[in-house]
Amino acid sequence: MIAITVFSTIRPLRMQLKLPVVGDVVLPIPGRLFLPILFAVTAARPKLTETLRELSFIHFARWSLIRRLPYNGPPQRKRRFRYAHMYFESNFNGGWEEYIDAFSHILTDGMTAFWGSSFGFPKPLPTAPFKTYIQRNETEASHYYCAYPEATTTMVLRALELDGRLAPLRGRAAQMDPEAFAAAYERLLTDVQGCL
Amino acid sequence: MLRRRDPNVVGQAYGFQAMTPIRPGEEDALRAYLEGLYDDDRPSPLAKLERTHIARWVIITDFVNDRAWGQRRAEHLELPYLVFTSNFDGDLDSYLDELCSKLATEAAEVWGRCVGCPVQAEGAALKAYLKHNQVDCGLFFTPYGDATVPVVKDALAQREQMIAFATDSQGLDPAALQAAFVREFGG
Amino acid sequence: MAPGAKQHPPVHIDFGDIQGDILRAYGNTYDCTSYAFVHIDCAPEQARAWFSGVVDHVTTANPWPRGEKPLTTLNVALTAPGLRALGVSDDKVGSFSREFREGMSDAARAVLLGDVGPSAPSQWERGLGTGETHVLLTINAQQPVDHKRALGKMKAAMKAAGGVRVIYQEDTEMLPGAREHFGYADGFAQPAVEGATERKVRGGGIPLQDGGWRAFAPGEFILGYPDEDTRVDPQRRLPNMPADPLGRSGTYMVWRKLYQDVALWRRTMRAAAKLYTAGDEDLLSAKVVGRWANGTPLVTHPDAPDDEFHPSSSQANDFRYDDDLDGMRCPLGSHIRRSNPRDALGWGGSLSFRHRMIRRGMPYGAVLPEGVMEDDGVDRGLVFVSFQASISRQFEGVQVQWLNAGNIFGLGNDKDYLLGDPFGKGKMTIQGKPPFLLSPQETFVTTRGGEYLFVPGMTALAALADGTTG
Known part of the structure; x- marks a missing residue:
């Protein structure tokens, strides 16, 4: 499993966006106002994260928008930041390069919506400058923990699916006659072969 | 329509993030301490928090400034910050209670190097400090927010068990297959 | 974005500047191939004297006139230590990709590649994956007799130059029906390249x-x-x-x-x-x-x-x-x-x-x-x-x-x-x-x-x- 942590600084005035049919547009909406709306809409509509789910790379991901940080006393300065800053982290499997490639090619418009208001953000395509941008904005974790480090997202999802499908046969296996059991087991195996 | 919801929650999973300023001169020691927690023979102390799926500590030394791209004024962090994020099962309060008691030794080494951390970095005082420094998620995503850590781990183990069983039982006659299945999986 | 969406102007490939057998295969007429891994154990000037003799005989990707396939071909590749041994500056070597500079046998990389247990670099043939390999000479020949002659010439040139020697050599030969050892036809699924194939x-x-x-x-x-x-x-x-002129x-x-x-x-x-x-x-x-x-x-x-x-x-x-x-x-x-x-x-x-x-x-x-x-x-x-x-x-x-x-x-x-x-x-x-x-x-x-x-x-x-x- 790989951890990625990326910070970016939000443009104060304009928002880059790719809309269906219209294409690339720049809206005069500050990213610090636009992004919370985008987050809320995305969270409320599972359809918008369906591609993310189908790609099945990510275990957990979060975006947060930071405009001020809680004050803890000196020498911390008490202030509101001039710019809003976006924090992004993801926990994914596969290779770093595959992960970024997949995002560039498949979530092209989504990436533009989420990062289009960040300074220095190139378009997701071509991939080479985009990868350079991420590398520049990325910070390596000092300590990383996962309770099941060997499992990929797909393995977790399929193991959960297998559990649901196996349970009924587990429940009645002992009571069946052998021929009926063998037939039921073969059907089950055929059904769950994608989970094994 | 959009419903108001806790932005830190998906299903039963909670995404916690705290950002705390690191005291001047402590960054290197903190980094060394955190990196030293990696050890092949020793589990991460975070394993003591059994509700944790995935967690990390990251040290952010500054914002990324991009003057070349039209950012007119640079903005800097006056101090390096420690970011702690954890994706765990259930509610925040009981998780932080657990963290503040089970991780007291480590917490003193980690948050003890941060500005404003209580001198006794444990218990209710530490919990209040972490909650004070919580950063809300804008968007939190996970495809299996309903599955707790033990559920995930059991399912993964059962998958391995099923693979081994399906492999070894090929060619058995129905009665032997059934007997083997019942032995393996009960029923 | 579908990977097919956009067109771009046709590309002209300068085959004369590219070594042979990359974009277009030499083909199955070459039954014998030897891979000779060379170690340089002398000053860069002396190594370059030998190397320029090699370069004079390198086969390019220029098409051969009909029916005039040479009896043998010669191609050259270098490792990162090999570039240094020929006197390329650290700065220029640093412009090559990280994985090339670190090498295949780098410990963390070997694990990712699956080169562990009996496949671990510590078990490899002598001279491979140790940093001793500098230059790889690939020699193709139509007939065993041509093959022998080409290898003889290569070794004579090294002896004359001094300070360079073959530390590992693999001789290969096409199997009947262009099969690999498990019995399967192999090597015929290749990417089609614009302007070439x-x-x-x-x-x-x-x-x-x-x-x-x-x-x-x-x-x-x-x-x-x-x-x-x-x-x-x-x-x-x-x-x-x-960096130029090395990459082009x-x-x-x-x-x-x-x-x-x-x-x-x-x-x-x-x-x-x-x-x-x-x-x-x-x-x-x-x-x-x-x-x-x-x-x-x-x-x-x-x-x-x-x-x-x-x-x-x-x-x-x-x-x-x-x-x-x-x-x-x-x-x-x-x-x-x-x-x-x-x-x-x-x-x-x-x-x-x-x-x-x-x-x-x-x-x-x-x-x-x-x-x-x-x-x-x-x-x-x-x-x-x-x-x-x-x-x-x-x-x-x-x-x-x-x-x-x-x-x-x-x-x-x-x-x-x-x-x-x-x-x-x-x-x-x-x-x-x-x-x-x-x-x-x-x-x-x-x-x-x-x-x-x-x-x-x-x-x-x-x-x-x-x-x-x-």
Whole structure:
């Protein structure tokens, strides 16, 4: 499993966006106002994260928008930041390069919506400058923990699916006659072969 | 329509993030301490928090400034910050209670190097400090927010068990297959 | 974004500046190939004197006049220590890719590549993966007699120059019917490249969603040319390459010696087939490979091979997986489906089209006679050679994510069954109703050595020989 942590600084005035049919547009909406709306809409509509789910790379991901940080006393300065800053982290499997490639090619418009208001953000395509941008904005974790480090997202999802499908046969296996059991087991195996 | 919801929650999973300023001169020691927690023979102390799926500590030394791209004024962090994020099962309060008691030794080494951390970095005082420094998620995503850590781990183990069983039982006659299945999986 | 969407101006390739056998294969007329790994043990000036004698005889990619194939060919590649040994500055060496500079045997990399246990670099042939290899000379010959003469000339030149010697040499020979040692037709599925091999576009190019195919931009394989990223870049930037004059017309090369335990393979297939479709070994092994022994793809011929099939025909690779997404005909984890998934990963091919490489491998060692089930102790296997613009994206992407893991295909921890498991564990799911779980996965293939190399263009070779690279 790989951890990625990326910070970016939000443009104060304009928002880059790719809309269906219209294409690339720049809206005069500050990213610090636009992004919370985008987050809320995305969270409320599972359809918008369906591609993310189908790609099945990510275990957990979060975006947060930071405009001020809680004050803890000196020498911390008490202030509101001039710019809003976006924090992004993801926990994914596969290779770093595959992960970024997949995002560039498949979530092209989504990436533009989420990062289009960040300074220095190139378009997701071509991939080479985009990868350079991420590398520049990325910070390596000092300590990383996962309770099941060997499992990929797909393995977790399929193991959960297998559990649901196996349970009924587990429940009645002992009571069946052998021929009926063998037939039921073969059907089950055929059904769950994608989970094994 | 959009419903108001806790932005830190998906299903039963909670995404916690705290950002705390690191005291001047402590960054290197903190980094060394955190990196030293990696050890092949020793589990991460975070394993003591059994509700944790995935967690990390990251040290952010500054914002990324991009003057070349039209950012007119640079903005800097006056101090390096420690970011702690954890994706765990259930509610925040009981998780932080657990963290503040089970991780007291480590917490003193980690948050003890941060500005404003209580001198006794444990218990209710530490919990209040972490909650004070919580950063809300804008968007939190996970495809299996309903599955707790033990559920995930059991399912993964059962998958391995099923693979081994399906492999070894090929060619058995129905009665032997059934007997083997019942032995393996009960029923 | 579909990988086929945009057109770009036609590309003119300067074949005279590119070494031969990369974009276009020399072909099966060359039965013998030797790979000689050279160590330089003298000052850069002295090494360059020898090297310029080599460069004078290097074969370029210029087409040969009809019927005038030379009796022998010579090609040159260098490792990162080799560049330094010829006097290239650290600064210039630093402009090469990280994986090339670190080498294939780097400890963390070896684990990712699956070179562990008996395949670990510590077990490799002497001189390989130790940093001692500087230059690789590849010599092709039509006849054994030409081959012997060319090797003699090479060694005489080294002796005369002094300070350079061959520390490892692998001699390979084409097997009857262009098969590899497990008995399968090999090496005929190559990417179709714009301006070079477009006639093989059906099956060799990028599968488009409208059913058509498109040739690869040459920069995927030769540096200094537009690649697939350039295609979607309004500024038409070229891929990163080593500093001038070293990078232009060059490519990265992966060389691996893969031992094949043929007897173990045969015994395993025979034993496992007893539990599978009435002992049909041919079908079971075809399921592992994804093709029948003569090369017929399983996805188009799931029940029996096409006896008329010919690997060199233009339709030989013209197939897709779109109507076999569940792997009932060609298993999801079969070798050819893993190494080149075409459209199998969905998303309009965008997860796979940047991971192709040109392969120029050769089998080594004598054939284990048909029917022999016990090992005879002979060293035999495959010399794997690939050319690509990025070792990390192309070779390592395929080796690490596709062959040595199963996740992207929905296959959990399964590895490519054909390549074996260094620890003899693992299994392969052969989809069916019901599926068959093929196990154990023995150590059929063992890595016995390897290097990451760079194949400079002709201008770069001249600069290396003159010591004018900076």
